[in-house]
Amino acid sequence: MPSSDIVVIGGGANGLACAIRLARGGARVTLLEAEPEVGGGATTVEFAPGYRVSGLAHLVHGLDARLVAATDLAGQGFRATDPLPTTLPGADPLTVPAAGGGPGDWSTLMDRLGRHATRLAPLRSLPPPRLGAGNDWRALTGVGFGLARAGRADLRDLMRLILINVADVAEDELSDERLRALLAFDATLGAWAGPRSPGTLLLYLNRLALGGARAPMGGMGRLAAALRAAAEGAGVTIRTAARVTAIAVAGDRARGVTLATGETLRADHVVSALCARTTLEGLVGPAHLDTGTVRRIAAMPFHGGAAKLHIALTGAPGFGADLRHRFVLAPSVDAVERAFNPVKYGEVPDRPVAEVLVPTAHDPSLAPEGHHVLSVIAQFAPHAPKDPDAAKAAFTRAVLSVLEQAAPGLSGQIAHVETLMPADIAARYGLRGGSWHHGDLAAERMLFLRPFPEAARYRAPLPGLWLASAATHPGGGVTGTAGWNAAEALLKEAA
């Protein structure tokens, strides 16, 4: 039976980041990926003959600085653009620069929120603080000192904002409805929340802490390939098409894994970068867990509300701006809220809101010459509609209608459309409920509450098992931060 110090399950950004950190820490690491390619939600797919696009995530946003420093991604052939400006198309289009500037009140608000985000950002790369003993007080003191140095006015402002809804802030601080809509859209992108849901400003601060969003050349699959090369360079053994069906438990400890082929791998530690619920309920099984823990796991919310659309175009779309921009189709705060209302009842909104990229504007090789692809994240799509096929058709129609309005004539250019509803995303990427964050990212599921208190510091409620997916702090996005943090926690204990 082959053995390894550590087996990492799941080859997404978090699994790869975790494996890289562990290998650099001296462990013998085997990473197991069920699919033929690593990458998880970071992938490039050919969705129609000759048309390629990032299969799920489509921006490099918040890639962990420790991971970047430890890997020569450029040397592995990975390149991304500078942070993208955002354009709000329409009769009166408006472009907001990637960082700093923009209209007066927007710029003032971004400075203010940016200060808060910068002070909170270090929390992302720490294990979540614990109520009570066992904290890394030196690191936490740094965060606390940063907040204290902010001064009373800023701290009071942060306390006021931290659980507020983003719509109130938008309406208080911004005069231009288009900018209010942009703030409301970005705060709720990927969330199960409308702009008037509490805690949405906090989600925006988290987004700001990720820094600028950059477009990957060749799609997100290139990033996955570069991370794979970096992992192998660090000594990680990577096995693809290796689906784990069970985590072996003996003597009340995770001892290894069993693959779909029946093969078993022994390990001193097992790290799962899969969905925490799938890991614990499915791979470990309730028999090895306490009933209270089983209850916690069953209570984890998985409300995917974002759909992904890939559209092949025979010509350049007419968004009325530089196609290398990020386009946000959200005319008003109310429009975002109205797009959220129906999904609460499993229904499809008439006017979805969307983030649109034209990847071929950065890398023309993704489509036949002169042709383009659109990569669209559209909200809000129901994750469990009564009639999935009808919902998918209706949602696709609604998105295409919104796109046609933003880029007149687009309908006539369409060669192919692929829609991934949350259920499709769940099936294709193992994201339960279509939740991009492996469980809702919301104030009540952050820090020591993510995924639930007993598993908040990457240590699963089973000795020898660690959780490293976006289900853990600090949550989702192709960042590798949770995976890196998990590796740090494991190495600290093993030392």
Place this chain on the structure above:
Amino acid sequence: MTALTHYETPIRPSPFAPRLDALNRHADWTPWSGWRSARSFGDVEMEVSAIRNGATLYDLSPMVKYRIAGPGAVAMLDRLTVRNVAGLPVGRVHYTAWCDDRGHLLDDGTLFRLRADEFRLCCQERHLPWLLDSAQGFDVEIAEVTVEIAALALQGPCSASVLGAAGFDVSGLKPFGIAAAGDIMVSRTGFTGDLGYEVWTPAGQALALWDRLMAAGAPWGLRPIGSAALDVARIEAGFIVAGADFVPAEQALREDRAMSPLELGLGWMIDWDKGHFNGRRALLAERETGGRRALVGLEIEGNIGAEGAIVYLDKRREVGTVTSACWSPTTKKSLALAHLDWKHRESDRLWVEIYALRELRYVRLMERARVVPRPFLDLPRRRATPPGAF
């Protein structure tokens, strides 16, 4: 839709109520988990005496009962409870306990193995949500059968003779054994520490069982008893009661009030080697560090029952609380169960402060207390098989 009329009967009568009502001429009732239960039938002292010298009937119907059955029942119960269920033979019963994730006691009770894959769990508190959540991942069905099954505790040295006269041959039935006679099941179990049995019947046949036992038991003076007499007997036997001697973990409002089986003196029943069970990791850690409080048995000087008394070290420092106590007519001693601070659980410098209300004035007593092993009363007739023909 089921008519919701339960609120019209806030306290439920037992299937034996027609007989109990006629006998309980003092109407000395007490609620038990939503049921009407007799506190006494008029003379607690005579009822205690009958438990130790004759034969008694106690209505057990309000006891919460669950049916747990299916191919995964053994594995599910081994995960739920601290004792080894796989090792419990069919037709046997064991006393057991179950814990939450933190190793704190949710309840104790008796587990009956009726068939290879069918069990009955009897306990004080209701646990259906916990049981159902504990059944996730196991091929097992769980249902509460409290209402469907009526039961009587037939306890006392003459109980085997009464059963024999009623046509139940229990001469070969060992302690914690089960025997079936048609729809009726007899188990050699009880809460008195004496020779005794529990007789289980479908609720519809309850009155017939009552009449059959009372008629057969007349020559032995078989008499009904209430919870007051039973409480004396169970203290003599050293048994603990949920809500009196421990706070079930799901009900504890204060974080430090829930207790572990190690603290409650139930460590002997934990099977550490059977695989995972609820609370095992927390209990393993506690086994290393020790608990916070310990339940002990106390013998107290004097003849005044020490209910609710405070326990002191050297008459000065408060180190514990009496949770159950009585003057024990059988041992002729003042007995108590008490919680002590863990480090004083074996101290020989303990005193209890008793406040005895005497004609509207408290008489304060400070009596010496000795920690003694439980049970306080160990009767060979409880174990003898065949049982003595008293």
